[in-house]
Amino acid sequence: MLLSGIWTVSLGFAAVSLATMLVLILTRAVSGRRARRKAEQREMLLLALLGWLEDGGAENGAAIRRSLARDGRLATGLLTEVFEIVRGDGQLRLAALAEEAGIGEWIRRALRKGPVRDRLDAAEALIWFPSPKTTEALRLAVSDVQDDVSFAAAATLAGFGSELTLDERLLERLGRFGSSRRIELVLNRFAAQRPDALVDVVLDEALSDRVRTVALDAVTQTGLPGTLELLLSLEASPSADIRVAVARNLGTLGHPDGAPTIGRYLTDDRWEVRSKAAEAVGRLGTIELGPALCALLLDENWWVRHRAGEALAKLGDLGIEALNEMAAIAAQTTLGQTATHILAERNRSAA
Amino acid sequence: MIMPSPEIIVASTLDTVLFIVIATGLAQNGLYVLQLVLAMQELATQRPEKRAGLLWRRYADISPPISLLVPAYNEELSIVDSLSSMLALNYPDFEVIAVNDGSTDGTLQAMIDGFGLKPVIRHYSEAVPHQPLRCVYGSPQYPKLVVVDKANGGKSDALNAGITLSRFPIFCAVDADSILESDALLRAAQPFIDDPVRTVAVGGTIRIANGCRIERGRVLSFGLPRSLLGLFQTVEYLRAFLMARLAWSRMRTLTIISGAFGLFKRQTAIAVGGYSHGTVGEDMELVVKIHRYMRDRRQDYRITFVPEPVCWTEAPESWRVLGRQRSRWQRGALETFFRHGDMLFRPKYGRIGVVGFGHVLIVDVLGPPIEVLGYLLVPMLWFLGLLSVDYLLAFLALTFVFGIFVSVASLILEEIELQRVPRISDLALLTLVAVVENFGYRQISNLWRLRGLWQYLRGHQGWGVMSRVGFRHT
Known part of the structure; x- marks a missing residue:
């Protein structure tokens, strides 16, 4: 019974699939003609539209x-x-x-x-x-x-x-949407019109770090007065993601009053924060933080070392001088190699 | 105690063997039906967006930067065209890292001449193990291109070198002899946009380029291969990608992302030690390692397959080369299965252990030898009058007729949801091929897989020679 059932069912499935495929091929034959007609129509309409935009004839x-x-x-x-x-x-x-x-x-x-x-x-x-x-x-x-x-x-x-308004319903949705990068698009658009409402989002600890950091990025982009104070108020956040966002945005903002926070972040427990802070130093151009950057060239994490080297190279003559010195005196060590490689990359991009 | 007669012992042994043959066939076909249903659901809910311009408008601002890793071994014929087409991809932020894996032909020189490369210094950390790098090259004319020359160490070693040199959070492993559609990255990156925290890997569809019109590393128009062997492979690829991978992706049990086109979160790949050496199934092994790593740490993650991003590859046109390739694939699957055999059916690994590894067990480990056993035993026993017609028909149904259904059904999926075959005549030809492949090609394919099993059992290593004509001549 089972054995003959296998034969019947298989035969039935194969027949149905072949019949379906035949129908699809026939459908394609018909729809293909329709699609070609539509493509022609579209082409003609496009030309007519472009022509009308040029001369604006009422009849057209x-x-x-x-x-x-x-x-x-x-x-x-x-x-x-x-x-x-x-x-x-x-x-x-x-x-x-x-x-x-x-x-x-x-x-x-x-x-x-x-x-x-x-x-x-x-x-x-x-x-x-x-x-x-x-x-x-x-x-x-x-x-x-x-x-x-x-x-x-x-x-x-x-x-x-x-x-x-960024009402509760929409915010709840943004939170539920998880980490999607599409929320960046929504909040960036929103920031252009209502940056003040986004500040509330940043400060709302009940929301996910993801939504808050995206809102923070969007607020910084608007240059809203009080952004620096907002960033500084979040400096001691227990969330590494928030601290990374603060470092990133202090770099974007480029305000010298952000330097002390950046300096403290250079010794943060999390490498992500140290790396982002090193990057921010390069953007701020704070020469006083040069020695701290030099120390980071010995960091256990490659990204921190790399970003610190890049930041030093951006600090102008003093930074370059420091890198050259390290390349000369510690050539065979990680420190020396980092300095040598960063200098080589800098020279290449300058060329 | 009465001992059963030898005839009874033989008959009951035969019964058991035949039962195993039929049961394995049923299990395999049951899995195929499940895959079909899941693939249909997935395609119905996630219909790929066809308009590339719209995708750019929607995602360009939020697409993550990607490093394309291109391992190249003796690709002198096509490497410059391949890299040129990759450099022209429609994606906002990417770099191309080509790794010359100790080629014995003029691959490196072709790249140096083709792109005006000069030695450069690049800062990198030894993130994963690989052979020493000899030199890194760059060119001011092609700032997105980095070429690295290293001692030969195999594909996984070359990819590891690429991971070491890459700086972007996501890398995409691409075969040097493959061609990406211009918006492939934009489409493949979508899971990393929708779910950037949980998504750790994404696979895309591979299609056969033989018969397509190709110029300077770009597919200008679709065409079917002229040889029967190429046509068989076209249907096989449709079945594998549009049905199997899409279905397992929906179930979150995807155990393989093709080495020809796969995106990975760099940090995760480094955490699992990068690509493993000493296996020819490094692509599957990496995915399984990631599953294991994430499950061991009870982390929520996603490994996804997207049906639309198309990477075109040149399929072997000779039986000998294809046979070698299939034996190698089989060996790769077995190597990964037995390396991670402890994941099978273990509750800790959830659906990966049950569905993912269960599928590999039935389809890759048990399937080929049992099916070949069936080919030998069933007709012989029937001929000798030791087997009922019902048994014979059931076996024929499971190995021939049901195969037609599965192959044609994957074509139906393609036609309903994607419509990438432009000509009706091609569609009709593929339907015919989907029927014919079950009578001969499938059986030969099983023998190749059996050879792969034999090679695995004997500890055979190496890839064998893959002769190619290069896209320039297609």
Whole structure:
């Protein structure tokens, strides 16, 4: 019974798979023609759009509107590409034309009802269609069940300068989203509009270190007054990730008042902090920290030694002199080799 | 006590052997069905994005920097084209580290001439063991390219040298004779963007370049191999990557990432000691070592397979060379399996021990010898009248007919989700090949694997000669 069952089932599976493949081949034959037609349509529409952007003829505009309205999906894909290459007044005219053709509405509808990929595309494409209706659609999409769609909607809203607040719901989502680097995109966009709200995120110890450090990076990029004080207030954080972020951002900020903190970080227990602090010294150009950097050339961790060497090379003549001395007196040791290699790399990049 | 007659002993032994043959066939095919279902689910939920421009817009700002490691041994014919195409990849931040592993032809000179290289000093730490480096080369015209010359030590040794010299948090091991699609890195890096803390390794799809139109290290248009052997391998690769690896990735039990294209977190690879020496299955071994390391430390981690990033490779076109390659792959799988045999079914290793290693046990360790045993025994016994027709049909079903289903089903997956075969005639040809490969090719392939088993048992080492024509001539 079992043995004859094996034969029957196998035969059945093989027959079904072959029949399915046959159907797929036939489908491809039909859809291939359709795809070629669409590609031609797209090509013609693209040329017409570029021509209209050049001369702006009203008659052409009406014809393009009709073509765009005929196929929302094709129009959305095409417009997204054209928006990327057009700037200024051209973008505004294109957006108005597309909105008149009903494409804005088509995308908003896709954002509400489409499959995940369409919703994600729509959330990103709506950046070209700012209007109260779009803002409303995006606000709703922030609660989308898919995190990607939600964050794309939030990022687009932030890009509009909309009054989107980093409310608990969104923050909880960011935390749940784990460590994804996509939260950098959301928070960077948000920082450009509402850096003050991000400061609260940085200070909220209930949030994950990942979200807090990304927020800290975003705040620093804005140059918001009080950023230095914020960074210094986090100096003694028990979290190594936060301390690394403080060192990194003090380097980015380049304010001399950050030097004492950086100096203390050069002897931190964690190599990641020491390495990032060494890098920051190079960016700050604090000559007083040169001796501490020299000491780090003997660090047990290669990255710390390497970053310390690089930072010394960036301190100008004094740093170079120190590296040359070490290369000469300790040539056969790790210290001497680090110094020699850093100098060689520096000379190569200078050349 | 009455002793059973010799006839009864022979009959019951035969019964047991046949039962084992059928049971192993059923287990193998059961695994294939499971893989199909999982692969379908994965492709349905994670549909690859086809528009490269959109990917760039979405991910370019947050993509991690990557070091491409390219071990090269006697690749004089194609190395300059390969490296040129890698340097032109569509990715925001990467470096290419080519390792000349003591080539005996003009590989190093070809790189020096092709890129105007000069000796340079590069600061590095001996992160993982490898043969001494002879010289590091660079060129101001190609700041992303680093070439290192070292004594011959094999592929794993060359990759370890690359790990030592790399400075980015992620490295991508690529075969020197492979061609990456321009957006392959951008796609393959996605798991490192979505889950940068837990993701430790990512594998991508390898496809066969024979028959494609290739110029200066770039695939200009897709084509099928002209030889039957190349066509068989095309279907095999589809089955292996689109079905098996995708399915095990979904189950988080992926035990292999192809050596031709795999991304790893550098820190994790160093923590496990880099690639192991003394094995021809260094790619599988590294992945298994990472599983073991992470599970031993109870760390949450992900090893993922992404179906879309395409790396094109040249497939052997001669039976002899292909046979050697397959025997070597089999040996590699066995070496890894027995090196880490204590992981099998151990609760500590969870699904890796049960599903991952269980799969290797059934498909790679037990499968080939038992199937070949079936080929010998079943027809003979049936011919001698010692076997019922039901047994014969069950065996034929498991080895021939079900194979057709599995091969055609992986083609269906490809057509529904990816559509990378542009011509209908090619699709029809591949369907035919998916049927035909089960009658002869599959059996020969099993014999090669059996030879691999024999070589493993005899402690055979080495790769054997892999003659290639080079992409320039395809």
